[in-house]
Amino acid sequence: MFQVLPGPIEEILAVLQYWDHLFSGFLLTLWLYGWAIFIGFFLGLILAILRQYKLPYRTFPFLGILSNISAGFIEIVRGTPLIAQLLLIYFLPYSLNLPIERWSFSTSFMIFDKEITLILLNRRTLTGIIVLGLNSSAYQAEYFRGAIMSISSGQLMAAQSLGMSRFSGIRHIILPQALRRVIPAWSNEAAYLPKYTVIVYFIGVEELFAEAHWIVSKTFVSLTTYIVIAVIFLVMITLISKLLDIIHKRTAIPGL
Amino acid sequence: MWKSYDDLDVLKGVSFELAQRDVKVIFGPSGSGKSTLLRCINMLEPPDKGEVYLSGQNLMESKININALRARIGMVFQHFNLFSHLKAIDNVSIGLRRVKKLPKEEARERALEALHQVKLVEWANHYPAELSGGQQQRVGIARALVMEPDVILFDEPTSALDPELIGEVLQVMLDLAKAGTTMVVVTHELGFARAVSSEMLYLDEGVIVERGTPEHFFTSPKSERVRRFLNQISILYGGREKFLELSKKEKNE
Numbered sequence: 430m431f432q433v434l435p436g437p438i439e440e441i442l443a444v445l446q447y448w449d450h451l452f453s454g455f456l457l458t459l460w461l462y463g464w465a466i467f468i469g470f471f472l473g474l475i476l477a478i479l480r481q482y483k484l485p486y487r488t489f490p491f492l493g494i495l496s497n498i499s500a501g502f503i504e505i506v507r508g509t510p511l512i513a514q515l516l517l518i519y520f521l522p523y524s525l526n527l528p529i530e531r532w533s534f535s536t537s538f539m540i541f542d543k544e545i546t547l548i549l550l551n552r553r554t555l556t557g558i559i560v561l562g563l564n565s566s567a568y569q570a571e572y573f574r575g576a577i578m579s580i581s582s583g584q585l586m587a588a589q590s591l592g593m594s595r596f597s598g599i600r601h602i603i604l605p606q607a608l609r610r611v612i613p614a615w616s617n618e619a620a621y622l623p624k625y626t627v628i629v630y631f632i633g634v635e636e637l638f639a640e641a642h643w644i645v646s647k648t649f650v651s652l653t654t655y656i657v658i659a660v661i662f663l664v665m666i667t668l669i670s671k672l673l674d675i676i677h678k679r680t681a682i683p684g685l
Numbered sequence: 686m687w688k689s690y691d692d693l694d695v696l697k698g699v700s701f702e703l704a705q706r707d708v709k710v711i712f713g714p715s716g717s718g719k720s721t722l723l724r725c726i727n728m729l730e731p732p733d734k735g736e737v738y739l740s741g742q743n744l745m746e747s748k749i750n751i752n753a754l755r756a757r758i759g760m761v762f763q764h765f766n767l768f769s770h771l772k773a774i775d776n777v778s779i780g781l782r783r784v785k786k787l788p789k790e791e792a793r794e795r796a797l798e799a800l801h802q803v804k805l806v807e808w809a810n811h812y813p814a815e816l817s818g819g820q821q822q823r824v825g826i827a828r829a830l831v832m833e834p835d836v837i838l839f840d841e842p843t844s845a846l847d848p849e850l851i852g853e854v855l856q857v858m859l860d861l862a863k864a865g866t867t868m869v870v871v872t873h874e875l876g877f878a879r880a881v882s883s884e885m886l887y888l889d890e891g892v893i894v895e896r897g898t899p900e901h902f903f904t905s906p907k908s909e910r911v912r913r914f915l916n917q918i919s920i921l922y923g924g925r926e927k928f929l930e931l932s933k934k935e936k937n938e
Contacts, residue, residue: 583766586729587825591780591832592756601783606770682770684814 449543454640469565477573506567557629576611686735697891713888759829759837767813774809799831819850
């Protein structure tokens with residue numbers, strides 16, 4: 430029924446002759462992933478803490494509202510499609526008639542005889558990083574909040590009874606335990622996010638998936654190209670999961 | 686002191702005073718507000734109404750730094766509440782490091798001294814999950830003790846322990862009391878109360894129903910409620926003889 434022509438080996442070779450495109454796409458995917466998970470981590474942590482611990486009215490009147498804002502943000506992000514968020518943020522400056530300047534920060538280097546150029550930051554890449562980071566922060570926040578809630582509140586009370594402030598108790602007692610405990614659940618997000626980065630293809634960022642598309646248009650070899658892409662993602666995510674497993678074991682609390 | 690949660694009035698005007706070296710024992714049925722009372726004293730759950738004075742300083746004033754004052758009120762919890770990611774020694778020294786800002790070495794030495802007082806020096810490098818309940822609670826006591834507080838509050842320190850582990854904790858508390866530590870103890874350990882307490886308070890439904898010396902309670906409690914409660918308690922905790930008596934009575938009936 431299926432006739433693979435010219436032959437699988439030839440097809441793979443045809444795809445791999447554009448290895449420089451695959452490589453630059455891979456680097457850009459890593460770049461997007463790195464920033465998104467980084468932004469998502471710190472923003473997510475702040476969101477989780479704000480949502481979980483209302484600021485005391487006595488010292489910060491009216492800032493208790495931050496807790497509601499945080500909860501609202503998380504629910505909106507988790508309740509809307511990522512592609513909608515991406516296009517919204519991408520077209521927002523046009524809709525608001527904000528002047529958009531053309532600017533770009535890129536780097537290029539030679540490997541063997543090929544020149545590899547990475548557009549690390551321009552409007553498109555930046556939009557991608559921001560949207561992926563914000564999106565990830567909402568999901569990460571809920572993982573963090575779950576872990577924070579699983580630490581008995583008595584420990585925070587004990588910290589306060591020693592004279593530590595609530596903030597200090599959260600920082601030195603709750604977070605060190607919550608961050609250890611969150612790793613298995615959090616590795617979900619770490620494994621999802623690389624795959625979500627392909628969405629920036631829609632606004633024209635030349636990451637792995639966009640490069641694959643380009644290779645298909647050059648070689649007319651589609652199935653094999655996408656299999657190669659899939660394998661690259663598979664290897665990358667497996668490595669991330671293994672790394673997190675190791676970190677989880679290394680940081681385990683004895684006896685628990 | 687008054688305190689209520691939503692519609693539930695937990696404390697309905699409780700008042701007492703504590704002198705240095707006093708050991709006060711608070712007892713009463715569950716839900717009577719004993720734990721809430723302790724948490725009100727160190728403002729972990731500030732009372733709605735009332736005043737708490739710590740050597741002349743009103744803790745209810747809004748201007749004061751309550752965190753600094755809490756360092757002068759130690760607390761030992763029913764479920765220990767040790768910091769599970771820290772070794773026993775770090776559980777004890779973290780208050781010195783983070784609150785009193787002592788250098789690492791000095792904090793460590795003083796933490797070891799405190800662990801020595803609760804006879805746990807050789808367990809210093811173990812994590813809470815590796816310790817027995819009794820050992821955990823002794824770490825909890827050392828953690829409070831090392832801050833050299835003016836008073837230590839004990840919230841049912843032995844009621845989550847297996848019976849055979851209660852003794853070691855009570856022994857430590859007994860030593861502390863004899864050394865002149867000011868203590869407020871919520872407990873049903875009547876033997877302990879009888880040995881060291883200067884006054885016992887019977888709390889029920891948010892009010893102090895009766896107060897007096899241990900002798901008063903064991904010989905001639907005034908209210909019927911107290912008498913019945915003491916009777917039940919001594920069946921459970923104190924008197925094997927009484928328990929046997931009771932079961933004999935039941936058989937005869």
